[in-house]
Amino acid sequence: MTVKEELQGYWGFVRKKLEAARVKIWSVIEVTTPEASYKGVLLPRTDMGDDKHLILKLDTGYNIGVRITDDTNIKELGYEPGLYAIPEIEVEFNPKKPTVFLIGTGGTVASRLDYRTGAVIPAFTPQELFSAVPELAEICNLRTNLLFEIFSEDMTPEYWIKIADTAAKEINSGVDGIIIPHGTDTMHFTSSALSFMLRDLSVPVVLVGSQRSSDRPSSDAAINLISAVRVAATSDIAEVVVCMHGSSSDDYNLIHRGTRVRKMHTSRRDAFRTIGDIPIGLVQNDEIKMIRKDYRKREKHGQVKLDTKLDPKVALIYTYPGMEANVIDHLIDSKYHGIILAGTGLGHCPKTLLEPLKRAIEENIPVAMTSQCLYGFIGMNVYERGRDLLKIGVIPCKNMLPETAYVKLIYVLGHTKNMEEIHKQMITNLSGEITTREPYSGYQILQGDVEKYRKD
Amino acid sequence: MTVKEELQGYWGFVRKKLEAARVKIWSVIEVTTPEASYKGVLLPRTDMGDDKHLILKLDTGYNIGVRITDDTNIKELGYEPGLYAIPEIEVEFNPKKPTVFLIGTGGTVASRLDYRTGAVIPAFTPQELFSAVPELAEICNLRTNLLFEIFSEDMTPEYWIKIADTAAKEINSGVDGIIIPHGTDTMHFTSSALSFMLRDLSVPVVLVGSQRSSDRPSSDAAINLISAVRVAATSDIAEVVVCMHGSSSDDYNLIHRGTRVRKMHTSRRDAFRTIGDIPIGLVQNDEIKMIRKDYRKREKHGQVKLDTKLDPKVALIYTYPGMEANVIDHLIDSKYHGIILAGTGLGHCPKTLLEPLKRAIEENIPVAMTSQCLYGFIGMNVYERGRDLLKIGVIPCKNMLPETAYVKLIYVLGHTKNMEEIHKQMITNLSGEITTREPYSGYQILQGDVEKYRKD
Numbered sequence: 001m002t003v004k005e006e007l008q009g010y011w012g013f014v015r016k017k018l019e020a021a022r023v024k025i026w027s028v029i030e031v032t033t034p035e036a037s038y039k040g041v042l043l044p045r046t047d048m049g050d051d052k053h054l055i056l057k058l059d060t061g062y063n064i065g066v067r068i069t070d071d072t073n074i075k076e077l078g079y080e081p082g083l084y085a086i087p088e089i090e091v092e093f094n095p096k097k098p099t100v101f102l103i104g105t106g107g108t109v110a111s112r113l114d115y116r117t118g119a120v121i122p123a124f125t126p127q128e129l130f131s132a133v134p135e136l137a138e139i140c141n142l143r144t145n146l147l148f149e150i151f152s153e154d155m156t157p158e159y160w161i162k163i164a165d166t167a168a169k170e171i172n173s174g175v176d177g178i179i180i181p182h183g184t185d186t187m188h189f190t191s192s193a194l195s196f197m198l199r200d201l202s203v204p205v206v207l208v209g210s211q212r213s214s215d216r217p218s219s220d221a222a223i224n225l226i227s228a229v230r231v232a233a234t235s236d237i238a239e240v241v242v243c244m245h246g247s248s249s250d251d252y253n254l255i256h257r258g259t260r261v262r263k264m265h266t267s268r269r270d271a272f273r274t275i276g277d278i279p280i281g282l283v284q285n286d287e288i289k290m291i292r293k294d295y296r297k298r299e300k301h302g303q304v305k306l307d308t309k310l311d312p313k314v315a316l317i318y319t320y321p322g323m324e325a326n327v328i329d330h331l332i333d334s335k336y337h338g339i340i341l342a343g344t345g346l347g348h349c350p351k352t353l354l355e356p357l358k359r360a361i362e363e364n365i366p367v368a369m370t371s372q373c374l375y376g377f378i379g380m381n382v383y384e385r386g387r388d389l390l391k392i393g394v395i396p397c398k399n400m401l402p403e404t405a406y407v408k409l410i411y412v413l414g415h416t417k418n419m420e421e422i423h424k425q426m427i428t429n430l431s432g433e434i435t436t437r438e439p440y441s442g443y444q445i446l447q448g449d450v451e452k453y454r455k456d
Numbered sequence: 457m458t459v460k461e462e463l464q465g466y467w468g469f470v471r472k473k474l475e476a477a478r479v480k481i482w483s484v485i486e487v488t489t490p491e492a493s494y495k496g497v498l499l500p501r502t503d504m505g506d507d508k509h510l511i512l513k514l515d516t517g518y519n520i521g522v523r524i525t526d527d528t529n530i531k532e533l534g535y536e537p538g539l540y541a542i543p544e545i546e547v548e549f550n551p552k553k554p555t556v557f558l559i560g561t562g563g564t565v566a567s568r569l570d571y572r573t574g575a576v577i578p579a580f581t582p583q584e585l586f587s588a589v590p591e592l593a594e595i596c597n598l599r600t601n602l603l604f605e606i607f608s609e610d611m612t613p614e615y616w617i618k619i620a621d622t623a624a625k626e627i628n629s630g631v632d633g634i635i636i637p638h639g640t641d642t643m644h645f646t647s648s649a650l651s652f653m654l655r656d657l658s659v660p661v662v663l664v665g666s667q668r669s670s671d672r673p674s675s676d677a678a679i680n681l682i683s684a685v686r687v688a689a690t691s692d693i694a695e696v697v698v699c700m701h702g703s704s705s706d707d708y709n710l711i712h713r714g715t716r717v718r719k720m721h722t723s724r725r726d727a728f729r730t731i732g733d734i735p736i737g738l739v740q741n742d743e744i745k746m747i748r749k750d751y752r753k754r755e756k757h758g759q760v761k762l763d764t765k766l767d768p769k770v771a772l773i774y775t776y777p778g779m780e781a782n783v784i785d786h787l788i789d790s791k792y793h794g795i796i797l798a799g800t801g802l803g804h805c806p807k808t809l810l811e812p813l814k815r816a817i818e819e820n821i822p823v824a825m826t827s828q829c830l831y832g833f834i835g836m837n838v839y840e841r842g843r844d845l846l847k848i849g850v851i852p853c854k855n856m857l858p859e860t861a862y863v864k865l866i867y868v869l870g871h872t873k874n875m876e877e878i879h880k881q882m883i884t885n886l887s888g889e890i891t892t893r894e895p896y897s898g899y900q901i902l903q904g905d906v907e908k909y910r911k912d
Contacts, residue, residue: 151807155777184801248896264829270899284910315783323772377722379722381468383607403776448901450735454708
C-alpha cells in the first residue's frame with residue numbers, strides 16, 4: 001500500500017495527539033490509557049474513521065482500535081517501514097469468457113486486508129482485482145485503465161467526455177461490456193451524460209460505486225463490483241446503467257437506467273433509486289433477473305456512435321419562496337448559455353422570476369422547467385403561473401429529473417443554439433429520460449410503523 | 457360564484473375557439489361537432505382541465521363535457537348571466553365543542569357544485585364551509601379570516617409573518633386549534649417557518665391543501681379539510697403539522713411534523729412525505745391515531761410566544777458537477793446575508809466553490825451544508841472535501857432538509873449576526889428539524905414489481 005502521507009487517514013483530535021508524540025505510520029508505539037497499555041505498529045486508516053481512535057497491529061497479529069483521550073500517552077519505540085503489495089493472481093485469458101473493460105475514475109474499486117500487517121491494500125490491476133475479489137475471474141476476462149483519479153464531486157463535463165471516449169473506443173474494439181467504478185456523489189450525473197453521448201450502444205455500460213469503504217466489514221464494494229461486472233459481462237442490456245445495492249442488506253443489487261436514477265440517501269447502501277419508474281432489473285444470487293422488457297438489447301456486431309459535443313455553460317437552479325430576480329439576472333449577465341429550473345410542484349416559480357426569465361429567453365438563453373418534487377410529471381398548463389411561463393417560452397421537461405435535464409441541456413447546447421430546435425430536443429425522449437407514464441410502484445411507499453398503525 | 461374573467465378556466469385550443477366564436481361564460485351556445493349538436497349554457501371551468509373540452513349545462517339540467525376539434529362549430533344563441541351563491545348554513549355556537557380558527561392564504565378551501573347551474577362555488581365563510589362540507593359542523597365551531605389571496609409559489613417571508621401573527625393572536629385569545637389552507641407548492645416552507653416562529657405552542661397548527669381541485673370527482677380537498685380540522689380541534693398535538701393524504705386513495709391522512717416534510721410528487725394525492733423519519737400520526741375513519749409519542753402536547757392555558765424576527769436575505773443553492781465559482785461570488789457581491797448549500801452525498805461540493813465559500817465566511821456570510829440526497833445525515837468528517845469545508849467554517853446541518861435549513865437560517869439571522877452564535881443555533885434542534893437518528897422505515901421502500909421479481 002502506498003502511504004501518501006505520514007499520518008494517512010488520521011485527523012482531528014487523534015492526529016494532534018500523534019503529531020505531538022512525533023510518530024508516523026508504521027512506527028512501533030506504546031499507547032498507555034488509564035486502563036491499559038498496548039504495544040504495536042501504527043497502521044494507516046482509510047476513509048470513514050472518527051478522530052478518537054488509532055489502529056494498532058499487535059505482536060499477536062491482531063489489529064485493534066484504541067480509543068484516545070486526553071489522558072492517553074503515546075510513545076515511539078521504533079519504526080518498521082511497511083512494504084506491502086497485493087499478491088497478484090495471473091489469470092490466463094479465456095477466449096470462451098466475455099471480456100469486460102474497467103475504466104477507473106478515482107477512488108478505491110476494491111481492496112484487501114493484508115492479514116500479516118493489517119494494512120488495507122487497494123486493488124486496481126486485473127491481477128490485483130482477481131486476487132482481491134476472486135469471484136470476478138469466474139465471470140470474465142478483465143482489462144483495466146485508470147483514466148484519472150478525482151473525487152466524484154469534482155467531476156466535470158470534460159471528464160465525462162474522457163470516459164465516453166475510452167468507453168466508445170473499447171466497445172468498438174470488441175469488449176463485451178464496460179464497467180466504470182465511480183464515486184457515488186455525482187454518479188447519476190455521469191450516467192446521464194454517458195447515456196446521451198454513447199448513441200446506439202451495443203453492450204452494457206455499468207457504473208458502480210460503494211457507499212462504504214471497501215476496508216469496512218459492512219462494505220458493499222465487493223458485492224456491487226461483482227454484480228456490476230456480471231451485468232457488464234453477461235446481461236443482454238445495451239444501455240448505460242447504475243448497479244448498486246437494492247436494500248440495506250447484501251440481499252440483491254438493482255440495475256437502474258442511467259437517466260432515471262438519483263442518489264437519495266447520504267449513507268445507506270441502497271441510496272440509489274430509480275425515480276418515477278421501476279428499475280430495469282436486479283442481480284440476486286449470481287443471477288440477473290430482468291424486471292422490464294423495454295430496454296435496449298445487446299448486439300453482437302454493433303458499433304457505438306460517440307457524440308461528445310457538449311456546452312457546459314449551463315446552470316441548475318432550484319427555486320424557493322422569496323427567491324430574488326438577481327439570481328437569474330446574474331446568469332444572463334455572466335453569459336450562461338442555458339438555465340435548468342427545478343421549480344415547485346407542477347413547474348412553478350415565484351413571480352419575481354418572470355421578468356428575468358423572459359429576458360433570458362429573449363437573449364436566446366433557453367430556460368427549461370423540471371420539478372423539485374422529483375417524482376411526477378410537471379404540468380404547466382394547469383395553473384396560471386405555469387401558463388405564464390409557457391407563454392414566455394420556458395421549456396416544460398415532462399418528468400425529466402432536474403439533474404438529468406441539466407446534463408441533457410449541456411448535451412443539446414453542444415449541438416444547436418437554435419431555440420426551437422433546443423425546445424424540440426428537450427421535450428423529446430433521447431435516452432429514456434422521459435417516460436410516457438409513471439407506474440404506481442414507481443413512487444416511494446410507506447411501510448413499517450405507518451402501516452402497522454393504519455391496520456390496528 | 458364570482459367569474460373573474462369572461463372565459464374563466466379555458467385556455468389553449470378551446471379558448472381560441474371560444475374567442476373566435478365571441479362567446480363568454482354563461483352564454484347560451486350551440487356546439488356542433490361532426491357527430492352531434494348540443495345546446496346549453498357555457499359554464500366556467502376551474503383548474504386542472506385540458507384544453508380540448510368545454511363544459512355545457514344542458515336544458516335537461518345535466519352538465520356535459522364536449523370535445524372540441526377543428527371541425528367543431530360554436531354559435532352564440534343568447535346570454536344568461538349567472539348569479540350564484542352557496543346556501544349558507546347558520547350553525548349556532550356550541551360551547552361544548554372546540555373552536556377552530558381558519559386562516560385563508562389563497563386558493564380554494566372547499567367548493568360545492570351547484571346542481572341547478574352546474575357552477576362550482578368556492579366556499580370560505582364558516583356558513584359556506586358548513587354547507588359545502590357538513591361534516592365540519594359536527595367537529596367544531598369555526599371562525600375564518602381570509603388573510604390574503606396569493607399563489608403558494610409567491611409566498612414570501614413577509615407572508616409567513618402575517619400568518620404567524622394571526623395564528624398567535626387567535627391562540628392567545630383561546631381558540632383550540634388553527635387550520636391554514638395553503639397551496640401545496642410551498643406548504644412545507646411555510647410549515648417550517650411557522651414551526652420556528654410560534655414558540656411554546658399550546659395547540660395544533662395544521663396546514664392543509666389539496667392536490668386536486670375541489671370540483672373534481674377525484675378531489676382530496678374535502679377529506680383533507682375534514683381530517684385537518686379534526687386534528688386542529690381534537691388532537692393533543694401542540695406543533696405545526698401538515699395533514700395530507702397518506703396514500704393515493706382516500707384511505708387515510710398523515711400528520712407530518714412541519715420541519716420534516718417535503719412535497720415529493722407533482723400530482724399524487726399522497727405527495728407529502730415525512731423525510732428520514734416516520735409521521736407523527738394518522739387520521740383514518742374519523743379517528744386520530746398517534747404513531748409516535750415524542751411530540752409536543754396540547755396545554756389548556758398555554759400562551760404561544762410569537763417570534764417573527766426574520767432576515768430573508770438568504771439563498772438556497774443546490775450544487776452540481778461543473779458548477780462555477782461565479783454563482784457564489786455573485787451572492788457575496790449582492791450582499792446576501794447567508795447561504796444554504798444542498799451539496800452532494802455526505803455534504804460535498806466541487807472544489808471550484810472552496811475559494812468563494814471561504815471568502816463568503818470571511819465576510820461574515822454564514823454558509824451551511826445540507827444534502828441534496830434529502831434522506832440521511834450529512835457527514836463532513838468522512839472525506840477530505842467535507843473536512844476542508846468544515847475547516848473554512850461551513851456549518852454542517854446534520855439531517856436537516858435543505859428547504860428547512862433555508863427557512864431556519866432566515867429565522868436565525870433575524871436574531872443574531874454573530875457567526876459563532878449562528879453556527880450554534882443551526883446545529884441545535886429548535887423545532888424537530890434535526891433528529892438523533894433516522895429509523896429504518898423512514899427511508900423510501902421499494903415494492904411491487906421489484907419485490908415480486910426478487911422473490912421469484
